[in-house]
Structures are given as structure tokens and as C-alpha cells.
Amino acid sequence: MQAGDVTKYEYFITKGCLKVYTLDEDGAPHISMFAIEDYWTGDMASFITKEPTRYFIKATEDSELLGISRANYELLFQEIPKFERFYRNLYQRSLISYIRRSNQGLSLTAEERYIEYKKKYPNIVNRITQKDLAGYIGITPEFMSKIITKVNRR
Amino acid sequence: MQAGDVTKYEYFITKGCLKVYTLDEDGAPHISMFAIEDYWTGDMASFITKEPTRYFIKATEDSELLGISRANYELLFQEIPKFERFYRNLYQRSLISYIRRSNQGLSLTAEERYIEYKKKYPNIVNRITQKDLAGYIGITPEFMSKIITKVNRR
């Protein structure tokens, strides 16, 4: 996926790892999420509103995804209303985790955010570069390096 | 609502304004959201999982709310399955705005966050104190004061 596209699919990952990110005016990447097996990814805002996305998606490993088109997504609910419930619960859980992420981003220091993320998602931390983790935590790779050195020294 | 409680209701606001916040170990408030007329508020995580909340909710104006209990929330979907769709859409929209908030919190400077928030929610900014806005933007009231002075000087 490329910024400027109108998102045509939401993706379910069956294998691999992807990063979803924006580039700021200086070209620096800001990573919104890492998606691994059993995660959904895409840009929901663009998928729903049909406005062009500001996100890029890139695989960080060889990956396999299943995509659902907007037409099929809408059809799904028409044909099998039980899926409303499935997606209600999916969105509810995602919402809870994004509320936490937005609060932590604004109230914790970078070091605290790193420690929390590593505790919560050790399996993801082990699969990505330190540089990408910095882009997710919201700091520079240099500062990420310093934090890791400091935390490991303990 | 008080940290430590298990949330019994999700609230719909018919009148007024409330702030949802946590207190950190130093007792400093971090505001998660302001909720005004037609917003839903509460702590969804606690409402769903029945674990005690870490949030406080306080009205910043005389307010009127409607609360739905967990039992009635579940009953609603059983009795009127169309509400699954309503809540799916509600959560989807909330999710889109929390994804944006979490990304902005990690990629924009405090000044940029202030300008964005004021542009997007001018009606809320006018109803709350500068101190509470600082708690929402993720900075100290002192720095909020400097930013406002600086932005207005232009």
C-alpha cells in the first residue's frame, strides 16, 4: 500500500510481518502498527471513507495475506448478519488497545513505553529492527539505541 | 467514576462536559478524553473485562447522562440484533479517531498537537480550562501557556 491510494482491501495476515507507517515532511517514518499472524491491517479510515490514505504498508518478512474488498465486506453483513457481532467485538478490542496506546504515548517517557511494549509484545519486538521499533515508540533510532543499552545494563 | 471501581455503565451525554483521566504516581492528571453532548464515555476495557478501572471521570460543567448497564447492553444485542450494526459502526468511527490520536501523539510536537486539536474541536477547546487542555495534549500547564502565547502572537 502507498500513500495516495484509496484503500481497496482490509488484510488478514496468515504468515509474516508488516509495518504500517506514514512519512512526515522530512521523510522520517512514523510506524502506526506492526501486524503479524492473525492480525488485521490496512487503513480503515480510507477503506470506509474512500479518501486516499496517508499510510504505506511494507512487509518486513515474506508474508501471506488474505484481503477483503469493500464490496465483499458490505455483502458479508448483508448475507450473514452474525458477522456484525464478530466485527463489533473485533473493533471493540482494537479500540481498547488504541485507547491505551494513545494514552501511553502522551503520558509515559520513551523508556517506559519501550519497557511496556516489550513486556506486552515480546514476540513482535524480537522480529523487527531496532530502527523500526524506534519509529513505533516515537523516537529516533539513536535514542532507541541509548535506551536499550541503558535498560540492558541493569 | 473513580479508579479502583469496576465500571458498571457506559454513559451517553445529553448535556454538559466531562473529563476522563488517570493520575500518575506523582499525582499528575493525564486526560484521555473530553466528552460533551452526544458522546459516549466510560472505560470500555473495565466495562467489558470487569477488571477495576484506572480512570476517574469528573464533570467540568453541570451534566446529564444516560447510563447503560452491562446486563442491558448484552440484552440489547440479544433482543434487537440490529444494534450490533449500530455499535459496530460506532466502534469503527471511534477506532479511526483513536488511531489518529495515537499516531499524532507520537509524531507531532506539542505545538502541532495543540493547533490540530483546536482546529478539529474548537467547540471543546472553548469549554475547558487551559490546564485541562494541557493534560489532554500531554504537556505541563506552564508549557501550554507558552505555546498559546506564541501561537496567538502570530
Next chain:
DNA sequence: GAAAAAAAATGAACTAGTTTAAGACTTTTA
């Protein structure tokens, strides 16, 4: 398996945001 490319580490100089403290202004309460 050598060369090239990318990632990670280190350090010095810098900037965004915090802390502490004090005074001015505004709102609430008795």
C-alpha cells in the same frame, strides 16, 4: 566469501518540554 548496504553504537552540541518558584488574574465561597 568479499564487497556493499543497512543497522547499531557512540558522543558532542542542540532544542523541546519540565520543574520550581513567584506574582498577577479570575472564580468560588462564606
Next chain:
DNA sequence: TAAAAGTCTTAAACTAGTTCATTTTTTTTC
């Protein structure tokens, strides 16, 4: 309507995080 409490402003000293430049280490490619 005076006093008290809370909010806002300002400023100086500080700290978390950035920037830029260089070196080392790891990964990729041919």
C-alpha cells in the same frame, strides 16, 4: 465583598530527546 482557592503567566535552571557526524557490527548480495 473579602478571603480563599484555583488558574494563568513568566522566568531561570534543568532533563529528555534530537541532530549530526563518525565508527563498528550485522545483513544482504553477487
